[in-house]
Structures are given as structure tokens and as C-alpha cells.
Amino acid sequence: MKKTPFLVLVMLLIGVSTGLSHANPLEGLAAGVKALDPYTLEGEKNFLSGHEPRNPDGTVTAVIEIPAGTNDKWEVRIPDGNMVWDTLDGKPRVVKYLGYPANYGILPKTVLSKKMGGDGDPLDILVLGPAFKRGQAVKARIIGLMRMTDKGERDDKLIAVVPGGPFGEVKNIAELERQFQGVTLIMETWFRNYKGPGKKITTSGFAEVDEAQKLIDEGIAEFKAQIPGK
Template structure:
């Protein structure tokens, strides 16, 4: 008997493929430029210690490591504070999945449960690697990665078409399917060889609780 995919599965796959097609050109440019250079991105200051996590207007500073729609895995190095291409087994790491469903980065001066800075997914059009953007936190994807807490804050910029969104309820109301895409992507992007457990998406209050805990942990 042939099992037909559910409507939810079709919906999620359709949205993921649409996102991928919209960002394919950006991803190809990213891969081309990255393949010719592995020079790290150095900011004006150390990307982890040199910037405040939260502004006076209660916006959250995010350092962009990976532009939306791309798949080369860059990250901020703890010692140098530069953004460099992550290497695994001697090879530059490329995510074996469709490109990131948002701009991926981190909040400076934070310490999360996995011993790194807290991760953030900033929704919207691609933002250049190394940019520091002021964002509004709207929620968090709580997840376990290889037995470590590895939550992903979800944020929007105030100058994007997501600027009217203040929480996950509003995101689901105005941009149907986005939260499902986020869950689906992070559950599957590492493949079946890694133990990733999605706990679920929580709203803005829980996101701020996790963020404040990470800021306090960095200061201790």
C-alpha cells in the first residue's frame, strides 16, 4: 500500500522549497565567494565581549554569522572574536540541507547551556555576515542537541516586513507556516546521525527568560 503524505507535510515541504528557490541565487553567490576565501571576518571589536547584548530600548544585538538561505557554517571564534568558517574533520563545514531559513547569529556577552553564546534566528531577507543588527525577540525554539540544551531565540528586525510581529502568536497569524518551517528545519538539518530533540516553540516571555539567564551566566 502506498502511504500518501499528509496535507501538513505537503504544506511544510512546499514552503521549504519555495524559500529555497527564492534564496538559491544568494546561496550560490555565498558558496562561490566562500570557496575562494576563508579569511575570517573581524569586527571593530571582539564579537563576543566587545558589544552589549541588550540596548537601552530593550532591543537585542545580534551578530550575523550565516546569512539567510546559505549553507556554509561560519561561527564566532571564542578566543579571537572573529567570524570564521567552521572546520570539521579538516574540511570546511557545509550544512547538508537546504539553506538556513533565516539569518543565523548570536547575542554577544551571553553564555548558553551548551557553553557557547546564545543562538538567534533573525527572520527576513539575507543580512551580510559580520553585521550587528538590533532585533526584537519574539519567541524561542527550545531543543536538545546531543544531550545539550541548544535553544534558538527567534527575532525580527524593525525595518523588515516582520516588523509588526511582537510574539509567536502574531507570527502565526500574519505569516502562516513560518514557525512550522523553523521546527522542521532544525529537526532535520543535521541528518539522522545526530540526536536532535525539538521540545517546542515558546513565546516571548520564555525567550526573554532564557536570554536573561544567558546574560547572567556570562557575567558570573
């Protein structure tokens, strides 16, 4: 198979000129998402507890916090399930680096708990391909995970593709590396460096689907234990 040209690879990974980085960050929201204030979003369904993490067809549900190619750092908050604009030094946080290399979000009804070595937030997921809208619930297929730690805490990222999308035929990490050479390197490089020099972020390669599914099982169980009835 011919190597995919690097520029084409990057364009596939994040989409071409997404148009979702605005002076007004409340533009470009998914249908049914409303702003409670300039820094808080509420979904038609609760972002954390209103969607099932797994679907009958074998896909998962990814709730998009940060569209590919954008830099505003939003996150779903536990326990209320609203999406909030993260702050740094009292100001809305904008990542001062290249735009996110994939759609970044969470797997609802999961948590990477302290017991699991994590930070107590929902499981993170990267959905490869062109940008989705902030707050959008996307059906995606898991192909593996990226092993990562941040300040000594486990911070693994699930990796997923969208059936019918540019990466839709990829089944696992081995196929991703073979068919789209450089994508895993782009993701590792981005996450090791996006917070700037001297930050304690490490990546230690990628794992295949079985390990990713095991992490999802554990994350679902921890959510049920911490937030019963949701």
C-alpha cells in the first residue's frame, strides 16, 4: 500500500478548516445544546448520564467536548453532567498549541477512578476524522487506546473511528498504523507537548481493542458504584 502523503494525513485527521474556532465559542453547538451562561452548556440529554456508553450494534457513544482542529478546552463536569469551559489562572482555557488532532470527548456513564489510578473524570475518547460539533453524541467504533499518564495519574485515551468516515474501515491499531502511517505518532507527539515544556505528561504506546474494551468495562462499573441509579 502507498504511504498517505503527510499533509493529506493531517487533513484527514482533523478535517480541513473546521470553522469551529470562533470568537464566540457558543457558535457551532450540536442540536439540542443550550448555553446556561457563556461558560456552561446543557444538553437535551445529560452529557454524562443521558446516553448509554455502549450501543447494541457494537459501537460506543462519544460525547464531543472539543471538536477536531479547535483549541477551547471544554469538559463534562461530574456529577451534574453539564459541559463547562475549563479555566486556568481564572481565565477560560485555550490550548496554546496546534488544534486538537481528533475530536475529543468522553464516554458517558464511565469514570477513570482513583482506584483505577486515574483522575476521577469520565473516560476520554479520541474520534478520528473531520470535526463534529461540541456536545454532539457520536456513534463510534473502538479500535484501541493510547496509554498515557498526566502528573503521575493514569490518563489513557480511547481511540475510535466513525463507520463510513475516512478511517471507518480501520479495525484496530495495527491497521491504523499500516493504512495511515504517522497518525499514532501525531497523537503521541501532540499530547506529550500541548501543555508546554516541563509538564509531566508521558505516553507509552498503544493497546489493541481487547485492552480498550476492558478499560470501558471497568469505567462503567466504577461509574455505577460512584453514582448509583444513573
